[in-house]
Amino acid sequence: MGPGVMPMIEQLGLLEKFLEVSKENDVVSNFNEELQLTSTIGYTELAQRNGYPNYIISRPHLYDLFYSQLPKEKIHMNKRVVSIEQEEEGEAGGHVTITFTDKTTARGHILVGADGAYSAVRQSLYDQLHQQDKLPLSDKEEMPCASICLVGKTGPLSTEKFPHLLEKYCRFENVSGANKPYTWLTFCMPDNTICWMVIEHLHLMTNRTDIASNAEWGPGTTDAMIDKVKGFPIPSGAEGLTLADVINETPRELISQVALEGKFFETWYSGRTVLVGDGANIAIQDAIVLSNYLYNMCDSKPATITRAFEGYHQERVASARQNYDTSNRTRHLFRQRLVNGFIRFVFKYIPQMAWNYIFDSFYGDRPQVAFLPLVPDRGKIKAFPQRSLHLNDPPS
Numbered sequence: 001m002g003p004g005v006m007p008m009i010e011q012l013g014l015l016e017k018f019l020e021v022s023k024e025n026d027v028v029s030n031f032n033e034e035l036q037l038t039s040t041i042g043y044t045e046l047a048q049r050n051g052y053p054n055y056i057i058s059r060p061h062l063y064d065l066f067y068s069q070l071p072k073e074k075i076h077m078n079k080r081v082v083s084i085e086q087e088e089e090g091e092a093g094g095h096v097t098i099t100f101t102d103k104t105t106a107r108g109h110i111l112v113g114a115d116g117a118y119s120a121v122r123q124s125l126y127d128q129l130h131q132q133d134k135l136p137l138s139d140k141e142e143m144p145c146a147s148i149c150l151v152g153k154t155g156p157l158s159t160e161k162f163p164h165l166l167e168k169y170c171r172f173e174n175v176s177g178a179n180k181p182y183t184w185l186t187f188c189m190p191d192n193t194i195c196w197m198v199i200e201h202l203h204l205m206t207n208r209t210d211i212a213s214n215a216e217w218g219p220g221t222t223d224a225m226i227d228k229v230k231g232f233p234i235p236s237g238a239e240g241l242t243l244a245d246v247i248n249e250t251p252r253e254l255i256s257q258v259a260l261e262g263k264f265f266e267t268w269y270s271g272r273t274v275l276v277g278d279g280a281n282i283a284i285q286d287a288i289v290l291s292n293y294l295y296n297m298c299d300s301k302p303a304t305i306t307r308a309f310e311g312y313h314q315e316r317v318a319s320a321r322q323n324y325d326t327s328n329r330t331r332h333l334f335r336q337r338l339v340n341g342f343i344r345f346v347f348k349y350i351p352q353m354a355w356n357y358i359f360d361s362f363y364g365d366r367p368q369v370a371f372l373p374l375v376p377d378r379g380k381i382k383a384f385p386q387r388s389l390h391l392n393d394p395p396s
């Protein structure tokens, strides 16, 4: 979590609790397979320039923080959406109905689909738009997959074996394989645990259907990937450690293998349904801006809803696109092809000052919730103007 979402955490009064369960990250260190440091990216000036540092927090801790703020009766667990239905707009105003796997339904004026990369809400909405011939071609294409990833979080570790766990800042260490299509990284969490991730870069772009139909992909493949990667060396801790030293300390249920997919969808809303996400910081920023537009609505008529969704899309699309392009480029950087090797070489010589300018453009987006007390715009570099903070301002 970085400067782009921390103002909202502060607005919610959660900053103190957030700091208790997160760890500040001030530098990302890149190593080759001989564990020689090849480059670093420093975040030390982030707080001064962009208002807040970068933090590492585990997902359950973050969820607990948000969950603690919500009235319990507003949350319904174990409900999986299978389809959505948007009613024709009538005199009484239309509605949208969702159906869950347990055959129950829920009905409302607006549906916000925040259900991740494989959003059932998006799928259902797109199916309807496709039938009406209103879905752009690019939104019909399957999501490409460039890599497969093995992730895990250890239990508490011995600080004798991993003394850096006691350091104030989180060590974030990234190793690029020599002549093998893998990168692997480790970073430490505040509870003396280490998160680790191994990314296998696929030579060819593929997609979920291809992966699922590959005979090698199935429950046994996680163990096969563990076997393949456990001898990879890691820079953290005592000398001579390998990924096996963290994998063996990771409860099996905290190890997952996932295909890392992504694409930029053009259609964000239609009728009474709107989508938010994907991207951890991006999803939260989307939610902030969308809620500002929803809060400002004076009724639930179709035109009012469309105006709100349109405003949200306009305010977010450039930033979402920039984020998507940046993470795409970063992914390519660590792939093994010759041209990417060259990019990595150049990358090594990018001075920290240049990184700071890149961060300024990346972290200029620091949206706040319009209907909560605002927090001061911290940082030397001002936040980008935020339209949804001024929806009620008289026209100038």
Ligand SMILES: Cc1cc2nc3c(=O)[nH]c(=O)nc-3n(C[C@H](O)[C@H](O)[C@H](O)COP(=O)(O)OP(=O)(O)OC[C@H]3O[C@@H](n4cnc5c(N)ncnc54)[C@H](O)[C@@H]3O)c2cc1C
Residues within 6 Å of the ligand: 079, 080, 081, 082, 114, 115, 116, 117, 118, 119, 120, 121, 149, 151, 258, 260, 276, 277, 278, 279, 280, 281, 283
């Ligand atoms: C292995 C891995 C590591 C990552 N590491 C990082 C990282 O270190 N930092 C970072 O910033 N990002 C990371 N990401 C990316 C980040 O997890 C996502 O970008 C982010 O979670 C997207 O948020 P979201 O709210 O759109 O979707 P999600 O976080 O996926 O949330 C979707 C929610 O919807 C629920 N849901 C799904 N389908 C349905 C349905 N049909 N009905 C009802 N509910 C449903 C899910 O249970 C889930 O709770 C990582 C992703 C992966 C796969």
